[in-house]
Amino acid sequence: MSGTSTIAKNAAPVIAASSIDEGHRTKPIPFGNALIELARTRPEIVGMSADLAKYTDMHIFAEAYPDRFYQMGMSEQLMATAAGGLAKEGFIPFATTYATFASRRCYDFMSQAVAEQDASVKLIGGLPGLTTGYGPSHQATDDIAIFRAMPNMVVIDPCDAHEIEQMVPAIADYDGPVYSRILRGNVAVVLDEYDYRFELGKAALLRGGRDVLIISTGFMTMRALDSAKELQADGIDVAVLHVPTIKPLDEMTILREAKRTGRLIVTAENHSCVGGLGEAVASCLSMNGVSAEMRRIALPDRFLAAGTLEVLQERYGITRAAVSRNIRRWL
Amino acid sequence: MNQHANLHNSALADHAYRVRRNALVMAETQGQGYIAQALGVADVLTVTYFHAMKHRPDQPDWEGRDRFLLSVGHYGIAHYAVLVAAGYLPEEELPTYALDDSRLPMSGMTSYTPGAEMSGGSIGLGLPMAVGMGMGLKRKKSKSFIYTLMGDGELAEGPTWEAAISASNYRLDNIIAIVDFNQVQADGPSMKVMNTEPVVDKFEAFGFYVQRIDGNNLSALVAAFDRAREYAEPKPRIIICDTKMGCGVDFLEGREKSHFIRLGEEDWKRAYEALDKGRSK
Numbered sequence: 001m002s003g004t005s006t007i008a009k010n011a012a013p014v015i016a017a018s019s020i021d022e023g024h025r026t027k028p029i030p031f032g033n034a035l036i037e038l039a040r041t042r043p044e045i046v047g048m049s050a051d052l053a054k055y056t057d058m059h060i061f062a063e064a065y066p067d068r069f070y071q072m073g074m075s076e077q078l079m080a081t082a083a084g085g086l087a088k089e090g091f092i093p094f095a096t097t098y099a100t101f102a103s104r105r106c107y108d109f110m111s112q113a114v115a116e117q118d119a120s121v122k123l124i125g126g127l128p129g130l131t132t133g134y135g136p137s138h139q140a141t142d143d144i145a146i147f148r149a150m151p152n153m154v155v156i157d158p159c160d161a162h163e164i165e166q167m168v169p170a171i172a173d174y175d176g177p178v179y180s181r182i183l184r185g186n187v188a189v190v191l192d193e194y195d196y197r198f199e200l201g202k203a204a205l206l207r208g209g210r211d212v213l214i215i216s217t218g219f220m221t222m223r224a225l226d227s228a229k230e231l232q233a234d235g236i237d238v239a240v241l242h243v244p245t246i247k248p249l250d251e252m253t254i255l256r257e258a259k260r261t262g263r264l265i266v267t268a269e270n271h272s273c274v275g276g277l278g279e280a281v282a283s284c285l286s287m288n289g290v291s292a293e294m295r296r297i298a299l300p301d302r303f304l305a306a307g308t309l310e311v312l313q314e315r316y317g318i319t320r321a322a323v324s325r326n327i328r329r330w331l
Numbered sequence: 332m333n334q335h336a337n338l339h340n341s342a343l344a345d346h347a348y349r350v351r352r353n354a355l356v357m358a359e360t361q362g363q364g365y366i367a368q369a370l371g372v373a374d375v376l377t378v379t380y381f382h383a384m385k386h387r388p389d390q391p392d393w394e395g396r397d398r399f400l401l402s403v404g405h406y407g408i409a410h411y412a413v414l415v416a417a418g419y420l421p422e423e424e425l426p427t428y429a430l431d432d433s434r435l436p437m438s439g440m441t442s443y444t445p446g447a448e449m450s451g452g453s454i455g456l457g458l459p460m461a462v463g464m465g466m467g468l469k470r471k472k473s474k475s476f477i478y479t480l481m482g483d484g485e486l487a488e489g490p491t492w493e494a495a496i497s498a499s500n501y502r503l504d505n506i507i508a509i510v511d512f513n514q515v516q517a518d519g520p521s522m523k524v525m526n527t528e529p530v531v532d533k534f535e536a537f538g539f540y541v542q543r544i545d546g547n548n549l550s551a552l553v554a555a556f557d558r559a560r561e562y563a564e565p566k567p568r569i570i571i572c573d574t575k576m577g578c579g580v581d582f583l584e585g586r587e588k589s590h591f592i593r594l595g596e597e598d599w600k601r602a603y604e605a606l607d608k609g610r611s612k
Binding site: 046070072073075077078081082083084085086087088089090091093108109111112113116117 | 440441442448449450451452453455456459461462463464465466468470471489490494496497500501
């Protein structure tokens with residue numbers, strides 16, 4: 001070891017769960033506020049968390065409705081199963097933990113106590129994909145793949161605060177099991193500029209473009225839109241199709257857009273390249289006889305490093321700059 | 332015991348005989364299966380359904396019912412035996428056990444069978460599910476109890492203890508857990524596979540009102556279920572039932588490797604005879 005330290009002090013934060021990019025307005029605690037608002041008129045809504053209420057924006061629901069919140073302690077398996085029990089008794093539990101624990105820890109319990117019984121449980125995963133530098137224990141790079149494989153599950157990755165606010169009542173209205181990621185804290189507001197409304201199971205074309213079609217989900221839609229603006233200056237015309245519901249997939253809209261020839265198709269997701277949106281779209285196209293040139297922006301199939309988020313997101317290619325750089329390279 | 336109680340127990344003994352007989356019919360259909368567990372737990376289920384629980388067999392979703400959660404899914408055979416005896420299902424369906432399109436699958440599932448309130452089988456789900464339902468029933472100000480039947484091997488499952496902590500924390504005095512302590516699990520004698528004793532001390536330490544009784548003694552079962560329901564303190568309740576695998580059919584009682592039994596045609600005939608002989612004693 002040499003005596004010279006190359007470690008930067010006071011670097012970018014390790015956790016920035018919502019990954020707000022420069023230039024965006026923000027809104028505080030969209031999930032918690034939306035749930036409080038919904039609970040005003042829906043007495044059957046209850047909240048649960050496995051010792052992560054504070055870090056999944058459930059804490060404000062717990063403060064607003066202390067008698068409707070169940071602190072389950074660090075027992076994710078119990079939380080998933082007990083949520084199934086509450087749903088059997090006619091309640092609609094919103095149960096939160098980090099996305100890694102929601103998926104890896106709860107799998108069998110969600111499968112048998114919730115999905116197989118088609119129980120109306122809404123499992124909410126904070127810290128989606130690469131939104132923490134804590135390393136693989138906290139980086140939910142496989143949650144979407146895990147829940148896509150579970151029959152009956154609806155799987156959602158919302159983009160911004162605007163969408164989270166609309167997603168919460170929509171999934172409460174849906175009588176069945178749902179897994180949704182959320183962004184917490186101060187969350188970017190992006191989609192209101194695009195006259196967008198969340199509809200369960202629907203993809204939405206946010207902007208048209210002749211050269212490239214980005215099919216994206218989660219906050220990668222924010223980056224796709226920002227990248228599209230950037231590439232416009234280089235004369236590259238990029239369309240963005242936002243797919244918040246990954247299961248069931250809006251195949252009709254995806255096929256309609258993918259069939260427009262002459263565009264490079266790029267999928268973009270804050271998730272492993274295995275089992276997420278990219279593979280879902282590829283499967284949809286090939287099973288429907290649509291042959292198209294496709295590229296994928298996704299996290300690699302490996303355990304990601306620990307460190308600062310800014311550096312990691314750039315290293316693994318999911319920043320706006322990486323999206324633009326790759327598209328230029330692929331054209 | 333007074334005369335009234337004797338009459339009561341004689342009716343229960345008739346039901347218990349019927350439950351065992353129903354189980355034999357199902358097991359014979361397959362020529363094999365979890366018959367030793369079904370015979371062993373027959374008295375427990377008889378007292379649960381014919382003495383303790385408030386329920387309406389012709390209205391399985393009646394809101395005022397006590398809930399019954401079969402955590403040990405492979406005890407489906409025992410559960411169907413009592414559901415048929417109680418009138419949830421017609422006796423004619425017994426020989427469809429585990430066949431295609433039957434309402435009586437090998438492992439109990441809620442979507443298949445009237446009166447089945449949960450899909451068990453992935454062991455360790457019963458008590459956690461009871462916690463959620465217990466919370467839900469309390470929210471509804473319901474007086475119903477949730478009974479959940481677990482096996483002794485299941486006590487090695489982590490979620491059982493997560494649920495035990497939570498049931499006590501939330502003072503879920505509407506939970507009556509039942510453990511069929513038959514000392515056998517898939518890989519051998521339960522306490523050799525994983526010694527979970529001292530079970531009574533453990534559940535007491537977790538804040539339960541615990542009873543341990545002879546699970547093949549109808550009077551003891553009746554008294555234990557009565558105490559569990561009437562216990563005044565706001566604690567979850569558990570009844571550890573020491574049962575005998577194969578109980579009621581002498582040549583199956585105490586048989587080794589009884590987790591999953593295969594018998595020949597003649598043996599099934601012998602089993603009915605043994606059951607009848609035991610009854611007339």
